[in-house]
Amino acid sequence: MSSFIRGTAVLMVAVFMSKLLGFVFRIQFMRIAGEEAVGIYMTAYPAFIFFLSLVQLGIPVAIAKVIAEHKAKGELDKISAVMKTAVFMTFLTAIVFIPASIAFVPYLAGTLLGNPASASALYAGIAIVPIAAIGGLIRGYFQGITRIEETAWSQIIEQFFRILLITYMLPFILSPDNMAMNAAYAMFITMLAEITSVLYLLFKYRQHRKRKANEKIEKKPKRYPFEPILEIALPSSGSRLFGTFTWFLEPIIFLRALSMSGITAIAATSLYGIISGVLIPLLLFPAFIPYALSIVLVPAVSGAAASSNKKKLKERIHLALRLSAITGTFAAAVFFVHGQVLAEKLFRITEGGSYMTILAPVFFFYYIQGPLYSILQSTGDAKAGMMNSVYGGIAKLAVMFVLASQPGIQETGAVLAIGFGVLITSFLHIATLRKNKATATGFTMFALPYFSFVMTAIMRPIFIPLGKFGLITDCLITTLFLTVILILTRQLRMNDFMLFKKLLKRSY
Structure with missing residues (x-):
């Protein structure tokens, strides 16, 4: 088994475990701290991610690519200089x-939020930034040398430890009387x-570098120039910065719009905590399955596209999308009926x-x-896909401000706006892929699952009344x-799973 496939398999398991543990963390946090504390934490968390993106500036992605290139060329002496x-x-x-x-925190907390x-909570989030930035650099190093296990275990x-x-x-x-401090404690x-995760990564990094030093393969490196790293870091940071910036704006617009409609800041904050910290994570819990499908099938799609094999290209794209749509169908049905x-x-x-x-039918x-x-x-x-995400993010924020600020709609308008952003991005992706005639993909292939x-x-509910049995049953x-x-x-076909199994075996 190649290191890439082994790493991919470990990453799949890690994504599932990370989602499961993150889900348990949210349950415990909500039960122990309460809705208002979770709301304050969830309004501060996007700001933390945005500040982290500013500090990282796409450098972890860049060093992963630069190190991978030097490793492929056998220029191992340059890796430590890159780091x-x-x-x-x-x-x-x-x-x-x-x-x-x-x-910026006083203005962000007092005026914008x-x-x-x-x-x-915002100050506590900023304290995490340098620690998380160090972890990002080491993760970039391990990704560059195609060792995914360390990254997976760190997550x-x-x-x-959070749980x-x-x-x-x-x-x-x-x-009991200070929900803001409780949110700050949770951020702490x-x-x-994060410190325990970074300490593990540092230990594995030192262990790996020490092994390489003992092999005597590298001499004293010269200073590595900024330019090769910046050429990759700056373009990649652009899309990430925009994504984190729209997420950063989301709680600001959510809270401001609801306050304009007459809802108090405390009630709006609690509601945001429930939506972003409970409902959306619950809706997205099974999403590790499409992620795993992407990891296994997208390289196969790339290979078919590179060889101009239209039959294989169409077959593999349809397989990936059909199985992802089926997963979304199960999630939408269960969460709509029992969510x-x-x-x-x-x-x-x-x-x-x-x-x-409201959210379950859209999150399909x-x-x-x-x-x-x-x-x-x-x-x-890729560029069209990125722009689709940009348009979806802008549309979500604009609609959220317009609807949530209306006294007659209020929080329902904010929830509808979140769903609207998902719809816009997904439909634009489908429309873009539809232009590629070789893929033979359009809106109709998702109609039957929906x-x-x-x-x-x-x-x-008509054939078997709800609540007659236990929730799990x-x-x-x-x-x-x-x-x-x-x-x-005929949306569930045995042939699809046989083909998926065949592709998986071929990868191994």
């Missing part, structure tokens, strides 16, 4: 952006978990669970969005009901 230059560049960006971020109490270790700390540490330091716990009860029982929330019936398209973007990259339409979801949502009945419909509409 030293990358560390120095990150140090420079940190000196510029971290003080600027600290100075309209909640000065969130400043504590699992981080999530595992331990939120379960056994947070209850002892909680302040995130920092401690509110699942959210309320797992997270013990008192309101907001009803929005699952999120399950095909990732594979669509990966296929666009494989077929040479029809199967609609039929399940309508017929399941009810979910299984809905899944079985949908499976029968998918078989009858």
Whole structure:
């Protein structure tokens, strides 16, 4: 088994484990800290990610590519020089952006978010930035030398420690009357978990570099120039910065729009915490399946595109999209029928669970969005795919401000805007792929899976009343009901799974 395939398999398992542990963390956090504290944490978290993107400036992606190129050429003596230059560049960006971020916090918390109490969580988030930046550099190194195991294990270790700390540490330091400090404590716990992850990465990095030094393969390296790293880092950071910036703006627009419609800052913050910290993670929990499909099938799509084999190209694209659509169909059906009860029982929330019936039908398209973007990259339409995401992000924020600020719609308008952003991006991806005649892909191939979801949502409560059995049994009945419909509409085909198995064996 090649190191790439082994790494890919480990990464698939890591994505599942990371999602599962992250899901457990959110359940514990909501149960222990409450809706308002989670809301403050979730409004501060996008700002932390945006500040981190400013400091990283695409350097981890760049060093992964540069190191991979030098490794392929056998220029192993340059790798340590690349890392030293990358560390120095990150140090420079940190000196510029971290003080600027600290100075920006009072305005962000008090004016933009309209909640000065969130400043504590924002300061705690900024404290994580240099630690996470170091971790990003080491992850870039391991990706460059095609060792994915270290990155995968670091993610699992981080999530595992977050769960331990939120379960056994947070209850002892909680302040019943200060939700803002509770959110800051949770951010501090995130920092401690990040430290454990980075310490593991540092240990593995030193271990690997020491082994290479003992092999005496490298001489004293010269200073590595900035230019090759910046040529890759700056373009790649552009799309990431825009993505994190729109996420950074989301809670600001969400809270400002709702305050204009007459909802208090505390109520709006709690609602944002429920939507972004409970409902969306719950909806996206099974999304590791399309991600795994992309990892296995997209290289096959790239190969078919490179060899101009239209038959294979069409076959593999349709397989990837059909299996992703089926996963989305199951998620949409289960969460539309049982989502509110699942959210309320797992997270013990008192309101907001009803929005699952609005989000579930739309998030079907999120399950095909990732594979669509990966296929666009494989077929040479990466720039168009990026612009589709940009348009979707702008549309979501614009619609959110317009709808959520209306007194008659308020929070329902904000939820509709989130779904609207998913629809715009997904439909633009489909339209872009449809222009490539060789793929023979269009909107109709998703119609039958979506029809199967609609039929399940309508017929399941009629034939078998809800609540008659336990929640888990009810979910299984809905899944079985949908499976029968998918078989009858020939959306579930044994040939698809046989072909997927064949491609997987060929990869191994």
